[in-house]
Amino acid sequence: MHMAQVESIINPPRRKLIIEKRSSRFDMNWSELWEYRELGYVLIWRDITVRYKQTAIGIAWVLLQPLIAMLIFTAVFGKMAKVPSDGVWYPVFALTALLPWMYFSQAVSRAGESVVANGRMVGKIYFPRLWLPLATVVSPLVDFALSLVLLFGLLIYAGMPFTWKVITLPAFILLAMFTAMGLCFFTSALHVKYRDVGHAIPFVMQIWMYLTPIVYPASLVPDQWKWLYGLNPMVGVVEGFRWALLGRTSPDLVMMMESIVVLFAVIAMGLVYFRKMERQFADII
Numbered sequence: 393m394h395m396a397q398v399e400s401i402i403n404p405p406r407r408k409l410i411i412e413k414r415s416s417r418f419d420m421n422w423s424e425l426w427e428y429r430e431l432g433y434v435l436i437w438r439d440i441t442v443r444y445k446q447t448a449i450g451i452a453w454v455l456l457q458p459l460i461a462m463l464i465f466t467a468v469f470g471k472m473a474k475v476p477s478d479g480v481w482y483p484v485f486a487l488t489a490l491l492p493w494m495y496f497s498q499a500v501s502r503a504g505e506s507v508v509a510n511g512r513m514v515g516k517i518y519f520p521r522l523w524l525p526l527a528t529v530v531s532p533l534v535d536f537a538l539s540l541v542l543l544f545g546l547l548i549y550a551g552m553p554f555t556w557k558v559i560t561l562p563a564f565i566l567l568a569m570f571t572a573m574g575l576c577f578f579t580s581a582l583h584v585k586y587r588d589v590g591h592a593i594p595f596v597m598q599i600w601m602y603l604t605p606i607v608y609p610a611s612l613v614p615d616q617w618k619w620l621y622g623l624n625p626m627v628g629v630v631e632g633f634r635w636a637l638l639g640r641t642s643p644d645l646v647m648m649m650e651s652i653v654v655l656f657a658v659i660a661m662g663l664v665y666f667r668k669m670e671r672q673f674a675d676i677i
Contacts, residue, residue, distance in 0.1 A: 435527035439531035451538070461494075465606075475607060487543050489633065491540065492626075492633050493606055500576060503572075504580060504590050529573050553639075561633070568626075568629045574658035604624060625658060628648045
């Protein structure tokens with residue numbers, strides 16, 4: 393996309409810019425964010441189209457990535473290590489958790505460079521900077537939606553019936569989005585000041601994955617440690633996905649509530665930190 397096109401979208405003619413002093417870092421001009429929604433659409437669409445441009449198999453990667461990961465986890469953890477799966481066929485057990493995790497991981501990883509990668513635009517044009525990490529939260533939803541087709545096909549193949557609980561799935565998708573959003577606000581702002589963040593994110597996400605019940609059930613966690621385990625906001629997301637799609641035992645209510653509380657705390661802290669740093673973006677970049 394040419395810079396002139398971006399400018400025409402985010403700088404409409406005869407626009408009056410009023411600079412006001414905000415009372416606190418929690419203040420957010422949400423109407424302005426909505427006013428620049430066309431820029432958000434452009435950023436989201438650009439992210440989607442660029443991702444698989446000039447690749448040999450294109451969007452097929454969306455299905456290959458979770459499929460290959462599922463096969464590896466099934467062979468290593470399901471067959472060799474004999475990790476229990478709460479009575480569920482292990483490929484289904486693993487894939488049900490892999491999809492929300494891969495969405496979360498992709499969003500956070502891409503958000504880390506979202507502000508820095510658009511440094512030229514940040515330095516020359518006024519627009520709500522919050523759209524940069526927000527775009528990285530929304531764009532991976534396309535991959536996630538296509539991957540759900542693979543999961544539903546596997547559920548049908550395994551002969552697992554859908555129950556009424558599947559209607560709660562959108563709620564857990566929103567939880568995954570909000571969790572990613574909070575981290576994206578924080579990492580995108582932090583990366584502007586500390587470029588080490590880009591190198592640290594893949595390492596942190598790898599460790600985080602094994603602290604989330606993806607290759608093993610949360611029921612393996614000892615009762616005395618469940619309160620600590622529930623501080624991981626992705627525990628509630630993954631357990632919710634399994635409950636909605638597999639229809640087995642209900643997730644631990646205490647861990648779910650902990651995860652949700654931590655989730656909103658992360659969003660608040662991420663937003664505050666982003667607002668604190670955004671005034672320095674143009675100078676640092």
